[in-house]
Amino acid sequence: MSRSGRIALATSAVAAALVLAGCADATIGLAEPDRMRTVETSAGTPGDVPATDGDAGGGSDNAQRTIVAEVGECLDGDNPGPVECSDEHTVEVTKQGTFGGDLGSTLEGTPPDASTVFRTVFPQCRAAAAEYLGSSSYDASTLGAWLVWADAEDWNAGHRWYRCGVAQLDGAGKPVERTGSIRNALAENFDGYRVCSTTRPSAELPETVPCSEPHLAEAVGVVDTGKAVPTEREFNDKARSACGTKVHEFVGADRRDVAPSWRWPDSTNWRIGFTNITCYAELNQATTGSVRDIGSSQMPN
Structure with a gap:
């Protein structure tokens, strides 16, 4: 007889700082995984x-x-x-x-x-x-x-x-039915699978949607944090520089309406291999197009 069980990976209530490039105020977000799995x-x-x-x-x-x-x-x-x-x-x-x-x-x-x-x-x-x-x-x-x-x-x-x-995975971290192999899928077409979120990662867990739908953030990459669990300050110090660079390279310019933000895993997820910081380009207003390589051009609608 076929049987199955499931566990939800825990989240943390520790706060993680967000740096808003070119903006006056910093926002505080929760140090939870970028996606619940x-x-x-x-x-x-x-x-x-x-x-x-x-x-x-x-x-x-x-x-x-x-x-x-x-x-x-x-x-x-x-x-x-x-x-x-x-x-x-x-x-x-x-x-x-x-x-x-x-x-x-x-x-x-x-x-x-x-x-x-x-x-x-x-x-x-x-x-x-x-x-x-x-x-x-x-x-x-x-x-x-x-x-x-x-x-x-x-x-x-x-x-x-x-x-x-x-x-x-869908927005809840559950596998969706699909056809065809995804071997080397990200090497060939990362943008086709990029996470976009209707929520601001600086404030809450990302809610994944296709990037062709209205969204407030786009995942731009990850930062490896090494084998030892960093402190909150070490997380932020590493993310501030690395995610800022990744967002700049992703967008092609520094903009006041696009800011770097990030999320890191809690201790439970860390122990099972989630040792990356996930970096996001966070937008001042929702858009249905990607900010990838827009430079100083007008924001997509």
Whole structure:
């Protein structure tokens, strides 16, 4: 029987400063992730064909095994079995593996709790997503890393598989149905997946919309903050300079009606690999066109 669960990644109430280039006042925003990501775990109905990756511990040689998609194949919903990427699907697999060591040693009962699995595996999924999508700046896009692993029934049968993947996310961080592969999608057409927001990232979580719809901010890139968790002051000091430069390069000029802003991850998200600051070009008024390369020209309508 197919089962699924989900966890919502926590947000933080710590304040993060926003610098408004060329404006008189600074605005304060919340240090929450640039997008809430709801992460689902799933496993499918056991089949008659052995899984392609090795299993660890506890399973009978004669036990039925779940058919699980491999790298480059696609998943749809809660079923881990492969579907054609040309058909509707939600996740494209970027990395496959099995749990080992203490994490994979439990021979019966439920799999490890989701927070433990994410701390252990999700940083690898983030790295795999960057390579697969062709850009380490994918947090500024509507594409995100995903993770699925064996449910309790499959775990009790001795199977320890997990799959990293990528998905196109809606404004709530849930995967949307799509067709076609997104391998190298950001290397080929980042603007087609760029995050635009109807809200100001300086004040609240971005609400993602297509950039062709009215929006008040455009994600322009990310800034790597290193391995150690920075302090609030260190976050802001790094973002102030780096995001200001990214917005200037994105727009092509310094403008009083476009300001750099940024958001950073909370400690929960940091532990599972979200170690980037996401930079935004924040607009004085809503526009339906991008401010990319507008220079000193009139703002798009």
